[in-house]
Amino acid sequence: GGGGGGGDVDMSNAHEIDDSDLAIRHDELMDSILIEEESLVSFHRSKLEEDMELMRREMALLQEVDQPGSEIDNYVEQMTQLLEVKRRGIDELKMRLEGFKAKLREEETLSRTVFKQRDPLR
Numbered sequence: 396g397g398g399g400g401g402g403d404v405d406m407s408n409a410h411e412i413d414d415s416d417l418a419i420r421h422d423e424l425m426d427s428i429l430i431e432e433e434s435l436v437s438f439h440r441s442k443l444e445e446d447m448e449l450m451r452r453e454m455a456l457l458q459e460v461d462q463p464g465s466e467i468d469n470y471v472e473q474m475t476q477l478l479e480v481k482r483r484g485i486d487e488l489k490m491r492l493e494g495f496k497a498k499l500r501e502e503e504t505l506s507r508t509v510f511k512q513r514d515p516l517r
Contacts, residue, residue, distance in 0.1 A: 414509070417508055420505060421505045424501060425502065428499065428502060431494075431498065434491075435492070438488065438491060445480075445484060446481070446484070449477055449481060452473075452477060456470055456477075
């Protein structure tokens, strides 16, 4: 048969390189998570401020449409635009949250691997 074995290759050294690469990747990921966390919270805060402004505009539209002789076409057009702005904001926030959650899951997995290798009793 064709034996493709590596023979007397010492794999213990390769394992150490993997461990240190994983530790470095974990540290880089932690730095990235901290930066992204600040960005995510800041983005969410600005979205809330924007939402409050949109809500004020919606309330003004409702007051306007309640007036006798108001233009319902204007109300419909304005509300359509406001809802689109809201939808885009929600979509962007969801996208950022999903990306952040993926990094948190990766960090959790890496953390388990790195610490298991450093301390086999864990």
